Amino acid sequence: MARTRLTPEREAELYAAVLDLLREVGYDALTMDAVATRTHSSKATLYRQWGSKPELVARALRHDKPVQFLEIDTGSLRGDFHAMIARTDDCQMEKDSALMRGLFHAVHDNPELNQALRELLVEPEITGLEMLLERAVARGEVDADNPALSYVPHMLVGAVVARQLIEGRSVDRGFLTDYLDAVVLPTLGV
Amino acid sequence: MARTRLTPEREAELYAAVLDLLREVGYDALTMDAVATRTHSSKATLYRQWGSKPELVARALRHDKPVQFLEIDTGSLRGDFHAMIARTDDCQMEKDSALMRGLFHAVHDNPELNQALRELLVEPEITGLEMLLERAVARGEVDADNPALSYVPHMLVGAVVARQLIEGRSVDRGFLTDYLDAVVLPTLGV
Numbered sequence: 189m190a191r192t193r194l195t196p197e198r199e200a201e202l203y204a205a206v207l208d209l210l211r212e213v214g215y216d217a218l219t220m221d222a223v224a225t226r227t228h229s230s231k232a233t234l235y236r237q238w239g240s241k242p243e244l245v246a247r248a249l250r251h252d253k254p255v256q257f258l259e260i261d262t263g264s265l266r267g268d269f270h271a272m273i274a275r276t277d278d279c280q281m282e283k284d285s286a287l288m289r290g291l292f293h294a295v296h297d298n299p300e301l302n303q304a305l306r307e308l309l310v311e312p313e314i315t316g317l318e319m320l321l322e323r324a325v326a327r328g329e330v331d332a333d334n335p336a337l338s339y340v341p342h343m344l345v346g347a348v349v350a351r352q353l354i355e356g357r358s359v360d361r362g363f364l365t366d367y368l369d370a371v372v373l374p375t376l377g378v
Numbered sequence: 379m380a381r382t383r384l385t386p387e388r389e390a391e392l393y394a395a396v397l398d399l400l401r402e403v404g405y406d407a408l409t410m411d412a413v414a415t416r417t418h419s420s421k422a423t424l425y426r427q428w429g430s431k432p433e434l435v436a437r438a439l440r441h442d443k444p445v446q447f448l449e450i451d452t453g454s455l456r457g458d459f460h461a462m463i464a465r466t467d468d469c470q471m472e473k474d475s476a477l478m479r480g481l482f483h484a485v486h487d488n489p490e491l492n493q494a495l496r497e498l499l500v501e502p503e504i505t506g507l508e509m510l511l512e513r514a515v516a517r518g519e520v521d522a523d524n525p526a527l528s529y530v531p532h533m534l535v536g537a538v539v540a541r542q543l544i545e546g547r548s549v550d551r552g553f554l555t556d557y558l559d560a561v562v563l564p565t566l567g568v
Contacts, residue, residue: 214483216404288543289486293404293479295543302546310544335560339537341544343561346536347529353478353485354500354531356492370525371533375565 202227203248211286215294246304265324269368278360285358336375343372392417393438401476405484436494455514459558468550475548526565533562
């Protein structure tokens with residue numbers, strides 16, 4: 189497989205450069221030319237390794253943010269949520285917000301990118317979140333019929349995006365902790 | 379004042395064209411040239427009337443979506459929220475989502491647009507929402523100390539954005555009604 193020709197270090201370096209560009213200029217303005225220039229590689233190499241821009245971007249996103257929720261199991265839902273927050277520092281949250289801003293328009297207009305993102309990034313995250321919630325239901329912390337269970341991803345994504353739109357600021361740990369305690373946990377009856 | 383030289387009909391036509399372009403190409407790719415071409419006007423006219431692209435875009439947004447919450451007063455918070463939803467049809471919600479996608483990246487990178495948007499669009503909407511909530515508190519429906527009160531805008535914006543990101547679909551009345559009943563109203567203790 190062509191991808192094995194790059195060392196893992198070189199691959200990580202390339203993905204980091206793609207994400208930096210995405211934060212700076214957004215998806216539409218990110219060109220394979222710009223990636224080639226920034227990473228001192230040839231466009232032919234990029235296309236041979238990743239096939240297309242959406243595929244390269246999706247791989248870069250996936251590499252940057254492995255699913256970490258699966259390892260979390262503190263014994264309470266509140267504890268699990270707080271552990272999630274503790275794993276991400278404020279600087280990382282600002283970088284994640286910048287990525288979301290860079291991708292939001294593109295995801296809607298580009299079915300290939302949308303598909304890649306959903307498979308590589310959205311669905312694994314939601315699966316991780318669902319496991320936390322299923323354990324809370326199994327422990328009896330959350331009622332299995334609670335209609336808010338399916339909206340937890342919406343509440344969390346909403347907090348991140350809305351703070352930017354409404355308050356003009358990126359989320360940080362303090363805000364997310366408050367939001368969890370004021371909104372998410374009470375909705376779930378915790 | 380220079381702005382009075384356009385008839386209200388012509389002004390409305392121009393604003394509608396600006397919003398269509400914004401949905402199609404996003405803020406960054408929207409040029410005064412494109413607006414001039416689409417509306418059969420000269421760039422000189424556009425700059426004389428509005429001064430700058432952020433100002434024109436902000437005016438267009440404000441014209442399209444007057445604050446309607448202020449007139450709503452059904453006597454219960456659930457009734458007020460449902461009246462809000464009933465005022466917007468699904469097609470309008472899809473158009474609003476497209477606008478938000480077109481603006482999300484730009485708002486962060488462009489302080490002038492951010493400022494105009496906040497004054498013209500975000501703050502009046504939030505004021506309208508706060509009035510609904512204050513009446514609910516005054517009626518005794520919601521506890522004045524409920525920490526979720528300040529997060530209602532986040533929950534609502536979140537629903538719209540997250541449905542797109544997570545489910546790949548725009549919000550519609552059915553979804554918003556469900557979300558209000560499952561998340562927003564229970565959080566407020568209603």
